[in-house]
Amino acid sequence: MSTEAEPPARLPLFLTDADVEALSDLPSAIAAIRAAYATPADEHRNPGRIFADSDREWMRVMPSVPASARLFGAKSINGSFADGLRVSYLISLFDKDTAELVALVDGNRVTGLRTAATTAVGAATITPERPVRLGVIGSGFEAQSHTAALALVAGIASVRVFSPTAANRTAFAARFRASLSIPVDAVDTAEAAVRDADLVLCAARSRDESPTIHADWVTDDATIISIGSTTPAQRELPTELIARAELVVADGRDEVLHGSGDMIAARTAGVEVDALTASLNSVLLGERPVDRDHGIRIYKSAGAGLQDIVVAEALVDLARRRGVGTELPISIVTTRK
Template identity: 75%
Template sequence: MSTKTADPTRTPLFLTDADVEQLSDLPRAIAAIRSAYQAPVDEARNPGRIFADSRREWMRVMPSVPASGRLFGAKSINGSFADGLQVSYLISLFDKDTADLVALVDGNRVTGLRTAATSAVATETLVPRRPLRVGVIGSGFEAHSHITALALVAEFAEISVFSPTPANRERFALQVGEALGIPVIPVATAEEAARGADLVLCAARSRDESPTVRAEWISADATVVSIGSTTPAQRELPAELIARADLVVADGVDEVVRGSGDLIAARAAGVDVDALTVSLNDVLRAERTVDADRGIRIYKSTGSGLQDIVVAEALVDLAQERGVGTRLPVGIVTTRK
């Protein structure tokens, strides 16, 4: 504690979930992610997830001090099993120069926004520059947000979508087809969606934590975007597919190879995942070249605090431009040590 304190010169801005929904802007989020990963990314600035767990309550904290931008902070994911599972998300943002609390942001929708934006930045480096046939596994929020984001960085010829619920895949096909102005075909199996596709988007949790695609369904020169296996227990891609891959691009190498069930299973099956996996940061900084026309290229995401912070900063900037959000009546003191 210090007695040399300074009251905030400007109180923090609070963005509700409704504010974030109003402000969500995929092009801005993509630009923020691209800028963040084009700058040096290191473990000291982005130390990974911190867990606290009582088995009844749990907290996951994802801190980051991005090299880009003017803010730093953390997202906390807070859960309780007291009455089923209930979860809340909070992002706190601080000024790099003064350590003042600048904003508090409801992180509920930020996760989906930053995940789709990061997938778009990665996919842009992995797919050829021609109209692509796309296969989508899943028809929920992540599938919708991702296909919208990917359409901003790649050209689509047609999309096939599989969901186990016929009404859901038909609704997805209708909505996405109208939005993008291209053929979107609902299909009866995941195999029909994946076979022959240039780009396969895996955006559906497996009901029994087994892979949602098979290795033999994936074409020899396809790109696979995998976002649904973010914990050691979760599976989305089979080890046989990872063994066939020329390259696995990870948003965070350490967490992907050690924290994703897909890569853990592949290592256990004898795949040299360390040799296969490179960071998105290395790809965007041209420290690792990618042949976008040959070989199977996989993008694996587990998410990171870096993504949350830079996208939340972009939301705060936009909120200030548009006069959106609530200025809190009080803030926290900043102390000089």
């Protein structure tokens, strides 16, 4: 403890969930993510998740000191089973030079924004530079945000979407038929969405944690986006498909290799997943070459604090320019040691 406290140069900003919704901008988020991953992977700057839990409460903290940013901080995900499951998300941002608190951001919508933006950056490294047919599994928030993000980085010629509820997949098709001005069809089976697709987006959790697609549906040179297997218990891609892959690009290599049920199952089956898998950083830096036209290429996401912090910083910068958010009347103490 120190009594040598210094007043903040500027009072911190608070962004509500509604503020984040108003400020959300995929191109800006994609630019922030691309800059963040165009630096060498560094586990000291970006360690893995930190967990604390009891039988009733749990907390997950995702810290990051991004090399590409002015700010650093952490996202905390806080849950309680006292009355069903209730979860809140908070991102705290600090100035790298002064350690002063710069902002507190409701992280609820930031999570979806940064995940879609990171997927766009990852997909851009492995998707062919030609018009592609997109097959989508799922029609909910993740499927919608990721389809919008993919459309910004890939030349999508057509879309086929499947989800178990006919009304939901029909609504998805109508939305993107209008917004993308390309053929978008709702289909009756997952196989119909995936067969002959050049790019496959898996964005729907299976009810029994079994893979949502089959390996023999996938063409030999397809690009696969997998965002729904982020814990050891979750499954999305079959082992046979991972075994056919030429490359797996991961937003966090260690977390994908050891935290994704897909990769754990593939390793158990004898697939050399460590040799297959490269970090998104190494691909963007040109350290791991990619043939975008040949062989199955997979992008797998586990999420990372790095993504939350750089996207939240971009939101705070935009909020300051637009006069959005609430400037807090007080701040925490910053001291010299």
